Amino acid sequence: MNPISLILLAFAMSTDAFAAAIGKGASLHKPRFIDALRTGLIFGVIEGITPVIGWFIGQAAVGFVEEWDHWIAFVLLLLLGLHMIHAGLQPETAEATEKAKSHSFWVLAVTAFATSIDALAVGIGLAFVEVNIWVAAVAIGLATMTMVTIGVLLGRVIGTAIGHKAEIIGGLVLIGVGAAILYDHTML
Template sequence: MNPVALLLLSFSMSADAFSVAIGKGASLKNPRFSEALRMGLIFGIIEGITPIIGWLIGNSAASYVEAWDHWIAFTLLVALGMHMLYEGLKPDDDKTDSAPRHSFFKTALTAFGTSIDAMAVGISLAFIEVNILLAAGLIGLATTIMVTLGIMLGKVVGSLFGHKAEIMGGLTLIAIGAWILFNHL
């Protein structure tokens, strides 16, 4: 795979994580760059690991994973999106005034949900001549950058839309899950 194609693949793999990051950034009260970078690193590491896992699976059991990857991504993203909708629709008096950061578990679960497609790409990469470590590293780096920028951009969106920004983030997660499922059926 040539370097330009590898870079394009890396940034296209991070597009869904970028969309989710905008919603997550909007739901944070006032995210600092350090928080955005923390979330970017969590997403980037997970997004970088999943193609390697996919590549390993692709060398052994590609048909099974390809049959279920879209259902796993759909279920995780819709469940997280529904949770964000629930949080966004709760009355203001039920919300805490300061939610300084999303939990590691919630962030990692969201990152995993958006990286299932990277696992599927890893499976595909197992069938062509590519340096999987370089590809995974570039995908992880691109995702780290895109998520960090998305969180900071979400801060602007959040200030424009207030408490309803979390609803938009939840709808985004559900839409991405539905898009992944639709494209694989």
Template sequence: MNIASTLLLAFAMSTDAFAAAVGKGAALHRPRIREALRTGLIFGVIEAITPLVGWALGKAAAPYVASWDHWIAFSLLLVLGVRMITSGLRAPTTEVEKPNSHGFWLLALTGFATSIDAMAVGAGLAFIDVNILSTAATIGLATLIMVTLGVMVGRFLGKAVGQRAEIAGGVILVVIGSVILAEHLGYMS
């Protein structure tokens, strides 16, 4: 996977967290940079760890599926991308009560919930030639940045931008999956 693909993947993985951060920022009266960085750090660390876990699980299965690994990576990214797109297209059904503050465990739980897709992506990456440590670090850093920005501008942007970010992330995952498949089938050099 090249640098551009890694950066696009990192951006795509951070969009769920960005959408959540927009909501977190909208729930605060006046978000301060310290709270935004704290939230970004919690989300970023979790988002960096989950692809490593997925990658380890994928590596354990790799010897059994080596001849069709590119199809697995493509399928996982396609399913995750389509799920993100459809989730972003759905209108929110209920209004969530805004919390007065964001405790560590609430942020960690939200961060984990938005990083499940990164675990599945990590499993898919186990089947292709990729430096998982740098990829996971890039995903974590992108998430830290996106979440910090999301919290700071959340009260101005509202939920609509968060949903659009999720749609964009889903499209990026589908494109990355398609590029991986095309490379392995010999359509791209």
């Protein structure tokens, strides 16, 4: 995977967390930088760990599906991208707004895990392409930490409308990365 694809993947993985962070920031009364950074660190660490777990799961299966690995990566990224686009097109519910108002460590950790399930699936897909999973995990974690920190700070100002748009853009980027992987492997 080339560095540009890796950077795009990292930021695409952070968009759902960014959307959640904007909602969180919108629900807090004047969030401080330290609160935003704490939230960003929690999300970033969890989002960075999940693709590694997925990669190990994928490595266990790579010998069985080596001939189809690029198709598997493409389909996983396509499905995740479509899921993110679908989620971005859904109206925000009152329940999601209520969840955003609580910001204890455990609530943040559960929310971070929920938004990182896609990173677990991406990690499985990355097991089938040439990528250093540790570099990818750090990139995803740093991108998520940065986006969530910014999202919490911006949330109070711009509200939740941009959050759904970020998920749609992230979904489109994931589909593009999947298409690039498929193209790279079928053109060789």
